[in-house]
Amino acid sequence: MKYKRYCKQLSLKDEPELIARYKEAHGMGNAWPEITAGMKEIGILDMEIYILGNTLFMIMDTIADFDHDDAMQKLSKLPRQKEWENYVAEFQQTDESASADQKWQLMERIYEMDQSAVYDASSGQIKSLLEDRE
Structure with a gap:
């Protein structure tokens, strides 16, 4: 199976209490279901976010014909997306x-x-799944 991978970076405010709250908001089961559903709807297959200090690193795997700019525009209009953006x-x-x-x-x-x-x-x-490369 072919897919696309995007890697992104974002900096958090360098305040330990805010960083802890951000991590909690993204903890297992804490992300708003509408946000995850919206990402899947536009073709995001998987997403991971890593943290080091106040630096975030995202790996975003998408369908093979994903158009990043078009998809981000569609995502911004989906239910609760603006509310989530304001929150984070x-x-x-x-x-x-x-x-x-x-x-x-x-x-x-x-x-x-x-x-x-x-x-x-x-x-x-x-990218291709490892099984497809063998």
Whole structure:
């Protein structure tokens, strides 16, 4: 199965109490179901967020024909998305009126083991499941 991978970065306000609350808001079972459903609806297959200090790193796997800009525009209009963005803006080191797409900055891949292609960050990286590579 082919899919696309996007990697993004965002900085939180460097305040331990806010960071703890942000982590709690994203803890197992705490993300709003409408937000997860909306991500799936636009073609996001899986998403992981990692933290180090106040830096967040996101891995977002999507359907193979995912158009990042179009999908983020659709996502911004789905139920409760604006409310969620307003809620998490309290924790983030960004303009509070920014959309999720403006907050989360796409990262450029500079290395991949056995790399066979180069991709622009906004185009995503075409990936295959490991089973498909064997």
